[in-house]
Amino acid sequence: MENMKSKVDYSLYLVTDSTEAILGSRDLLGVVEQALLGGVTIVQYRDKTSDTGTLISIARFLHSICKAHNIPFVINDRVDVALAVGCEGVHLGQDDMSIVDARRILGDGSIIGATVSSIEEARIAVERGADYLGIGTLYATNTKKNTKDIIGINGIRKILHYLDTTSAATKAVKTVCIGGINASNLQRIKYQLLAPTPSSPEPKTIDGVAVVSAIIGAPDPKTATSHLTKLFTTPPPWK
Numbered sequence: 001m002e003n004m005k006s007k008v009d010y011s012l013y014l015v016t017d018s019t020e021a022i023l024g025s026r027d028l029l030g031v032v033e034q035a036l037l038g039g040v041t042i043v044q045y046r047d048k049t050s051d052t053g054t055l056i057s058i059a060r061f062l063h064s065i066c067k068a069h070n071i072p073f074v075i076n077d078r079v080d081v082a083l084a085v086g087c088e089g090v091h092l093g094q095d096d097m098s099i100v101d102a103r104r105i106l107g108d109g110s111i112i113g114a115t116v117s118s119i120e121e122a123r124i125a126v127e128r129g130a131d132y133l134g135i136g137t138l139y140a141t142n143t144k145k146n147t148k149d150i151i152g153i154n155g156i157r158k159i160l161h162y163l164d165t166t167s168a169a170t171k172a173v174k175t176v177c178i179g180g181i182n183a184s185n186l187q188r189i190k191y192q193l194l195a196p197t198p199s200s201p202e203p204k205t206i207d208g209v210a211v212v213s214a215i216i217g218a219p220d221p222k223t224a225t226s227h228l229t230k231l232f233t234t235p236p237p238w239k
């Protein structure tokens with residue numbers, strides 16, 4: 001399992017949304033299946049409204065289709081649901097169960113991700129053993145309206161720079177950014193995050209981008225996903 005964790009590809013991280021505004025009247029499982037066919041590399045089930053029983057049964061379905069594609073599947077917020085389903089891990093926000101407690105419950109083999117918006121939050125998440133950091137919010141987004149911290153490109157660059165220059169553990173943690181990322185801005189975001197500047201000549205690379213509406217709300221989620229993958233994997237012009 002430890003071994004599995006080190007092989008996770010974070011490059012196109014799908015976070016689901018079951019709301020009418022984004023999913024519409026479509027079936028979440030069908031949309032996630034299309035995204036898997038299009039090439040998402042990890043899936044997080046994020047559902048803030050379903051009751052626990054519904055969460056567990058949807059999570060079981062989603063986990064089985066992700067397993068069929070050999071793609072890791074994690075649950076937002078709910079360590080109990082992740083444990084019940086036996087999926088690959090959880091994603092925890094600042095107000096959720098602590099990483100240390102989640103690790104005690106789920107064990108070393110599970111993926112534990114944490115949302116961070118500052119260097120201090122990143123420092124603490126790494127110290128507590130997070131496997132990856134969801135860094136954001138990059139841009140304001142209708143998908144999550146209560147984001148308190150819109151940190152922009154510069155905020156993300158500062159956190160990446162801190163991670164890159166502090167310790168073996170901060171260097172090793174995986175990183176994805178989130179918030180308002182779509183096909184029209186993905187490549188520019190990647191270049192702006194990674195472009196050398198005098199204050200941070202060689203920024204740590206970002207391991208991936210996390211998106212919700214750019215895939216879940218797309219008219220054709222499979223095509224949208226393969227397009228995003230292409231945009232993320234195209235090397236920047238200075239390479």
Ligand code: TZP
Pocket residue numbers: 015136137138141142143144147178179180181210211212213214
């Ligand atoms: N955390 C920070 S922003 C966000 C989450 C879950 C939502 C991102 O959604 P979108 O549609 O990709 O902007």
Ligand code: MG
Pocket residue numbers: 076077091092093094096
């Ligand atoms: Mg949360």
